[in-house]
Amino acid sequence: MKFKHLSLLVLLLVSIQSFAQKWTKPATANQASSYPQKIDRPKLVVGLVIDQMRWDYLYRYYDRYSKGGFKRLINDGFSAENTFIPYTPTYTACGHTSIYTGSVPAINGIIGNNWFDPELGRDVYCTEDRNVKTVGSATRAGEMSPKNMLVTTITDELRLATNFRSKVIGISQKDRGSILPAGHSANAAYWYDGGSGDWITSTYYMPTLPTWVSDYNKKKVANDFYAKEWNTLYPINTYTQSTSDDKPYEGKFKGETSTSFPHLLSSNIGKNYDLIRSTPYGNTMTFDLSKLAIQNEKMGQTGNTDFLAISCSSTDYVGHQFGPNSIEAEDTYLRLDKDLEDFFNYLDKTLGKGNYLFFLSADHAVAHVPGFMAENKMPAGLVNNSTLRKGLDTVMNKKFNLSKSVITVMNNQVYFDHSVIEDKKVDFAQVKKAAIEYLTKQDGIADAVDLQILNTSTIPEEIRKRITNGYNARRSGDVYFLLQSNWFDGGNTGTTHGAWYPYDSHIPLVFMGWKVKPGKTNQTYYMSDIAATLAAMLRIQMPSGSVGNAITELTH
Numbered sequence: 001m002k003f004k005h006l007s008l009l010v011l012l013l014v015s016i017q018s019f020a021q022k023w024t025k026p027a028t029a030n031q032a033s034s035y036p037q038k039i040d041r042p043k044l045v046v047g048l049v050i051d052q053m054r055w056d057y058l059y060r061y062y063d064r065y066s067k068g069g070f071k072r073l074i075n076d077g078f079s080a081e082n083t084f085i086p087y088t089p090t091y092t093a094c095g096h097t098s099i100y101t102g103s104v105p106a107i108n109g110i111i112g113n114n115w116f117d118p119e120l121g122r123d124v125y126c127t128e129d130r131n132v133k134t135v136g137s138a139t140r141a142g143e144m145s146p147k148n149m150l151v152t153t154i155t156d157e158l159r160l161a162t163n164f165r166s167k168v169i170g171i172s173q174k175d176r177g178s179i180l181p182a183g184h185s186a187n188a189a190y191w192y193d194g195g196s197g198d199w200i201t202s203t204y205y206m207p208t209l210p211t212w213v214s215d216y217n218k219k220k221v222a223n224d225f226y227a228k229e230w231n232t233l234y235p236i237n238t239y240t241q242s243t244s245d246d247k248p249y250e251g252k253f254k255g256e257t258s259t260s261f262p263h264l265l266s267s268n269i270g271k272n273y274d275l276i277r278s279t280p281y282g283n284t285m286t287f288d289l290s291k292l293a294i295q296n297e298k299m300g301q302t303g304n305t306d307f308l309a310i311s312c313s314s315t316d317y318v319g320h321q322f323g324p325n326s327i328e329a330e331d332t333y334l335r336l337d338k339d340l341e342d343f344f345n346y347l348d349k350t351l352g353k354g355n356y357l358f359f360l361s362a363d364h365a366v367a368h369v370p371g372f373m374a375e376n377k378m379p380a381g382l383v384n385n386s387t388l389r390k391g392l393d394t395v396m397n398k399k400f401n402l403s404k405s406v407i408t409v410m411n412n413q414v415y416f417d418h419s420v421i422e423d424k425k426v427d428f429a430q431v432k433k434a435a436i437e438y439l440t441k442q443d444g445i446a447d448a449v450d451l452q453i454l455n456t457s458t459i460p461e462e463i464r465k466r467i468t469n470g471y472n473a474r475r476s477g478d479v480y481f482l483l484q485s486n487w488f489d490g491g492n493t494g495t496t497h498g499a500w501y502p503y504d505s506h507i508p509l510v511f512m513g514w515k516v517k518p519g520k521t522n523q524t525y526y527m528s529d530i531a532a533t534l535a536a537m538l539r540i541q542m543p544s545g546s547v548g549n550a551i552t553e554l555t556h
Helices: 002-024 070-076 092-101 154-161 175-182 211-218 221-228 273-278 281-296 314-322 327-351 370-375 385-400 418-423 428-439 451-456 461-470 529-538
Strands: 044-050 078-084 114-117 122-125 168-172 188-193 198-202 306-312 356-361 381-383 406-410 413-416 445-450 479-483 487-489 509-513 519-526
Touching: 044 092, 044 175, 044 327, 070 327, 070 509, 092 154, 092 175, 092 529, 114 406, 154 168, 154 306, 154 529, 168 175, 168 281, 175 188, 175 306, 188 281, 198 211, 211 281, 221 273, 221 281, 273 281, 273 314, 281 306, 281 314, 281 327, 314 327, 327 356, 356 529, 381 385, 385 406, 385 413, 385 428, 413 418, 413 428, 418 428, 428 445, 428 479, 445 451, 451 461, 451 479
Parallel strands: 044 306, 044 356, 078 519, 168 188, 168 306, 381 487
Antiparallel strands: 078 509, 114 122, 188 198, 356 509, 406 413, 413 479, 445 479
16 A cells, blocks of 8 residues: 555656646747737827817718718727816817826916916916027917926827837927927927918927928918818708808908808918918818828838827817807818828828827817807807906905906916015905905806815815816916806807816817727716826826826727
8 A cells, every 4th residue: 555655656746747847848939939029019109189179070070071081080990988178277288288198287287378477477378488499480489399398298208118219290280289299308399380371390399490391381382272262162051060151150251241151262372371270271281291291200110109299270260260050160170071081091001001099189179159059049158357357456456455466367267466465464365255256246157266275165076176187386376267158258259168068178089090999988088098098008108297097998
């Protein structure tokens, strides 16, 4: 029995040794080749921000879109249908920054297109930089850089992750739509100078324009578009998703007697190059320059993952002037659909389907024109920031003997001159309390809060979060006021944006291409989740101020 047990023990030890040898042998060449030799990434990432695009535009004009533009994006891509802006106010610079930083104004510092800086004692434009010069024209439109943005972008992080081998370029008619997405370390950012009709940059990026940009500028392409005039792409009676053509609450082009089609542009040839922004042709120019950038900079064609950040601005200019229910807005999106189809075809031909990652979103949406709302018996109205400031000044003078204590009213905020209040030895808490009492009695204002004690206010938690996310301690004002639904500071024609309401904050978010399976989610996501999602897909670090979460339905 002992011999039998000993034999079994020997056999067991031999088996264990054989098993161990089998699984600890070095991997063969065939086995090693089964592991990826490098991190799998797309050749090119293209981010497209459509300025002022409401989420419902994906579907409002769906039946009229071509198969290769928005329809391809919706059907071949992955759509996060309930994507919102997580802060207020909702403006262009804030939106572009939040998308690419995965952050909010409280952290990234871009609290508006412009704001009053208490430390400098003056208004500050979001991308202003007086230490750089214009490159590409003789105007001051190029004195811009990303220096006011306090954190990194996903484009910065891609540059860092590849030891700066990845190339990053930003292109937009608006400087802020180009500079902020491209980040601090971008190879280039180009924007349109309406004063000269040229695409320009600044010495922050380079001393002279590349030849391919200069050559495009020499063509003065805006003149060619002006010669085409602007008529509807299809018979005007087919624009059934829009109001009738001539409405008193739509804005007119200079020199026109009505807001009706056709809009005659040819009189602007050789002059008024800025007008091109307010036509669909501005978007076409943006895509033209984007294709030239890919071609001449060999983007996505050198073995590295490059990033092209594009922003279409004409949608915003047209929307502001005519409103979201105008024939002009519908025609702009139908023409944008054609541009998008052409751009997708170019990417397919140049890089190959599945080799590029594309995403589309918006910096904000837009409110309906108050005149349109009144016409259809829905609530809306106008406030006037200048009138509010004068009223507040009167209250402060009468109640506290304070003269000119209100510096400005902007971005739904009241900025007080603290030195004036301190000199008079007035309790600042009482000043803010009086301001809130005045504001909440004005037509169109739903509520107002002291930004330093926001947590004690009785406003709904969701709104409190958005105000908090939009508040930067060194750049924001002292009192924030909430406007009633579809009320805003503006004139009698056109519209604007800036509110927390869904019409301003519900934005499209669709990914397509590399590693993207068709589908959609109705889970609530936020603009700040875009950068985290890109970081997860590219396997790079998220931006330094990121507070977003990856869209797991897409990344899994």
